[in-house]
Amino acid sequence: MKFSLSWLKQHLETEASLDQVTAALNTIGLEVEGVEDRGAALAPFRIAHVVEAAQHPNADRLRACKVDVGDGVIRSVVCGAPNARTGMKAVLGLPGAYVPGTGITLKVGEIRGVKSEGMMCSSRELGLGDDHEGIIDLPADAPVGVPYATWAGLDDPVVEISITPNRGDALSVRGIARDLAAAGLGTLKPFAPEKVPGVYPSPLRWVVEDSVACPWVLGRAVRGVTNGPSPKWLQDRLVSIGLRPINALVDITNFFTFDLGRPLHVFDVAKVKGDSLFLRPGRAGESFLALNGRPVAVTPEDLVIADAEAVESLAGIMGGEHSGSDGNTREVFIECALFDPVRIALSGRRHELRSDARQRFERGIDPALLPDALEAATAMVIALCGGEASEIAVAGAEPSWRREASLRFERIMGLGGAEIDAGTAVATLERLGFGVVARDAERVTVSVPSWRNDIAGGGTLTQAPALPAEKARAAAEGCAATEPECDLLEEVLRIHGLDRIPPMSLPVASPVPKPALTPRQARAVLARRTLAARGMLDCVSFGFIDGRLAAKFGDTPAALRLENPIAADLDQMRPTPVASLAQAAARNAARGYPDVALCELGAAYRGITPEGQLTVAAGLRTGGTPRHWDAPARAVDAMDAKGDALAVLAALGVPAAALSVTADAPGYYHPGRSGVVRQGPKVVLAQFGELHPKLREELGLPGPAVAFEVFLDAIPEPKRRKKGAPDLPAFQPLRRDFAFLVDSTVPAEALLRAARGAERSLITEVALFDRYAGEKLPEGKVSLALEVTLQPREATLTDAEIEAVGAKIVAAVGKATGATLR
Incomplete structure (x- = not known):
């Protein structure tokens, strides 16, 4: 959110400096991301009068000028600009001034034998544009000696703050001013626009077909308008925050979006077909050309504004070009509506449309502001474009937003850790717009203002019931993040100053910290590191594969089949990670890399319950072993896979003496070149072997392929024993x-x-x-x-x-x- 200092002072009566404003914003939770103060950089540059501009005696392209900056001293300045002439007004930098566009600091010098005591600057040299054809040529009435930044309106700093998703009210200059006033930085100016009388019936009416998506909408027409460029003050406001002025009618809607946080939209009445605007779901096949020049195909999940023939706008997000205002607009219809935040967010995400209106609607806007905002916008349209207003067209009604919340004073210290007395806390809430309903020595109950949708569960637009004080009393020992009491406590603390809350360490539960990883997590990490140390590349693959391939690696029950797979060949939860590794090896072989060593620590799915999801450390080797100076290359065999499996088990503390190997590996292994590693007769810890030749052929693996699986969940956790003295026998083995x-x-x-x-x-x-x-x-x-x-x-x-x-x-x-x- 960006705003200029002068814009802020339209709502805040204050003498605070820029530094005081930014410091206060940071302490109340509106973090300042940056400040652009062009006036500070241009402070040394003043408006000067060129008394005389003569040809330089020693250079054809230079002019020797006599310049007056209003201090009674005529200075000699050498200038190479072709437009330098006698009698003009220019911008002069004196010695010691830093030129932002060139990075140099001016000093007195001599150019071709003529003394130069300053520099007359172009727009590019001042960092104000790309124009470098000549020096800035000011109007004849520009006051000599006045700082150029002040005269040009460039001494108005622009502040940018970051807004958390819950603070939709801070997406307006008035909302920011309200917070600063509550923090003691000034007084919030009243906002009570006068009603503009309607002199003729509205040419358009509203028809709302989805009252949940749009519970309340207002609109009125203004006829006899003359649309053209907006005045300089309005253009300066928009340009300062990075917006491009378009025309007066559009600029007015953009102004109120940032000034009050109240998005508006204007329709050219002459371009609307019929006498009604419909707020309804989109229909299959409908589309419109948005104001950003992009076609938008709406869906039944979107709320649109349509006339009798076509869609004119994606409600709350972006208008359409067809009914937009232009230089020929003579009658305009102003839309001022309330939309469901969830519907706006989903539609904006669906169509990848980002706009200032969407940003505010999806965070929730002030549901009580609509009438005043419409009156203020109507008055500005008439003031800037002329004309007369119609009666207001209304559909729906103001939703029930009134609610209450309570705060126990002891929680300010007990939970917030700040020494704030009850009177100060109540005064803070009142300055923020909360009204005191009841108060005693222990607590205060307040009414929540309409613009604070984040307080006491006020995010809904339909029926937000009043929250009784009993709900706060129910939280005897504390409050959750969504409780109204915590919302009020947060307001008191942040206005008090987040920097004034003393830091406190959390109580130490134990002098010895708990392990960062559970034993199960630690085993998984150790297994992965062990396989990596044996030269295997770690893979991360999907947990689902082609159902036909999965059937070759085990059972494929219907319960593990995906109802809505992301691809047709990813429709079954895999029975073992070996299947995914085999596919990866086949893809590598098809691209000229037949010798790979891959591993994965992932899940094998045997059922829909948590017990049916096994954690497996699996690996697969294909082709031959790497060439090495002390061992010739050879084809991989089942013993390589067995060695990998036993290495993992050994790293996890399983004693080799407790293991036995049986020849009953699953059917996707070679029946005579595979085995199952057991601990006792029943506990299966691992299985390994060559892949079955038929399976290897179907996968497209050209050479031998061996694999293994270590079932980490089946490995018993080692018993923790106190470390004793090392066992060092006195006799030779x-x-x-x-x-x-x-x-x-x-x-x-x-x-x-x-x-x-x-x-x-x-x-x-x-x-x-x-x-x-x-x-x-x-x-x-x-x-x-x-x-x-x-x-x-x-x-x-x-x-x-x-x-x-x-x-x-x-x-x-x-x-x-x-x-x-x-």
Whole structure:
């Protein structure tokens, strides 16, 4: 919201300086975003009279001028402008002045042998435009010696403030003046426009077909107008805030939009078909050309203003070119309406139309201002354009906006933290326009003014019931952000000064702060970092995929099918993130990148309940492993996927000794090159393997593809234990190797598990380091070599004790798997 200082003083009786005004705005919550004060930059430049302009004796394109600035001293100024002449009035900068358009500071100098004691400036040199053909040529009656900025009206600073969405009343100069007056910066001038008598019946009437979208509308015509450029004062007002003057009738509506926060619109009566203007929903196929030159196709969800033949305006947002006023307009109809804020916001968003009217209507305007605003606008139209007014055409009625709210005085300190006595608080509310209904030692009940739609739930236009004081009393211990008491408290505090509220620290619940992440969130972050450290690229994909593809990765119940998908091939919630990663890998392969390593931490959907949404750390590798100096490139296999899954589990604190692998992976994995990682017989922590060859072919993956899924929700949270002294045995560990002959169908995991359990007090680690099948072995047999680590704790092991442990290992493995020692 922009306004000039002189415009503000049309509503505020004050002697405050610009700095005082901006400081007060910041303290009452109307944050100043910027101040444009051209007058300050142009203060050193004065109106001068060129007494003599002679040809420079040493330069053909220069003039040697004698200049008077009204102080009785004739100065020598060298000027290169072609329009410099004797007797003209110009703008002169004296030595020491900073020229904003060039960035130089003037000083006394000598140009081609002639002394120069200043500079006569062009518009570009003063930063006022692009004209640099000559120096500024002022009228003959321009007063010599007067600061140019003052004479030209450029010493009127423009202030820009930011407005929060709840403060629609502050989108007007009068609303800002009211707040400053309440803060003690002056006195708000009264606003009571005289009624303009209607001398003839209105040529147009209102027909409202949607009273919810438009509960009240006024209008009146003015005939015999002469439309042309608006006067200079009005143009200056609009130009100062960045608006382009158009013509007097349009400029008047723009003026009141900012002056009172009351958007208006004018129709050329001669261009309106029929004798009625209809406020109705749009119809399919209707459109109109908006004032911004853009065609707008309206919908049944929009409220439009139409005549007997076509749409003339998108109500509350933008008018149409067809019925707009121009130089030929002789009779104009002024619209002054009240619209539903929600309908305006949705229509503006739907059509991507932004206007000053929409900005105010969607925040809520003063529902009681319509008659006075129409009278003021009518009076200005007649004053600037002539003519006579018609009777007022009315449809609907003023909505019920009156309501009350209460404030307990003890809450000012208890909740607001400010020492403000009851009398000051009540006086503050009265200066803001609240009327005292009842008051006692503990509380005050006030009536809310019509322009404060944000107080006590006044956002609705239809029936805003009065809020009894009992509602405030019900909040015994505090008040929510929407309670009327909090609204009043906020008003008292901000007018008191937000900078005067002492800062207070929140009470510390615990000397040790709580963790920023829950254990579940921390596991997710750690899993993602682990996969990234293994060279995988993190992906973020949709949780829904093509239903036909989803069926290849698991069940696709109808409950997980989207009723309104954003695309035809995104109609099913995915059963696993592997499906999304496979699609991404296929797209990369189609573009010449067959070797990728992708991962995603996302959801797998098995049902519509929260329990049916699983958090999964998934990954997929395709093609070959990267080339490296210490290992040749090779095709990826199921063991790569298993390694990724086990790395995630290890990072999350799952002990490898507690895991087992079974060969019952889902059908989208290769049946002989996949597995399921379990903790115990029932808990599935992960699954991995090569993708099924048929599935890989359908996806268009040219080479091998392996994937894994780690189900983070299934991983038990580690028990929190106090850290003790590190376990540092005093004796050296020793290692023994065992080679077993076993059926090729027996998994190596079974041997590892049996060996670990043979002597738990001594065996700390068992690892498979060799697998051999081939010559000198019976058919169907393989040799598996295990390395067993023994860690003595009480004393060094004797040979007999070592042999006894070895015998236990051989016996345990043989009993569990049928293996024999080679």
